[in-house]
Amino acid sequence: PTPEMLDFPSCEDGIRGMAFIDNVVASAQSDVKWTKYVL
Structure with missing residues (x-):
């Protein structure tokens, strides 16, 4: 596989992204x- 095919978000990346959104909403x-x- 090419590097581009292997470059995708991990489960941890998704959790960190959702935590960011949750913190933004709580802050607002x-x-x-x-x-x-x-986190």
Whole structure:
């Protein structure tokens, strides 16, 4: 296989992406200026 065929997100990448979205939504709904990034 070519390197391009093997270049795809892993399960860990998906979890980190979903955690990012979850933290963005929590931050937007909070009155606190800075929120802790929870993974």
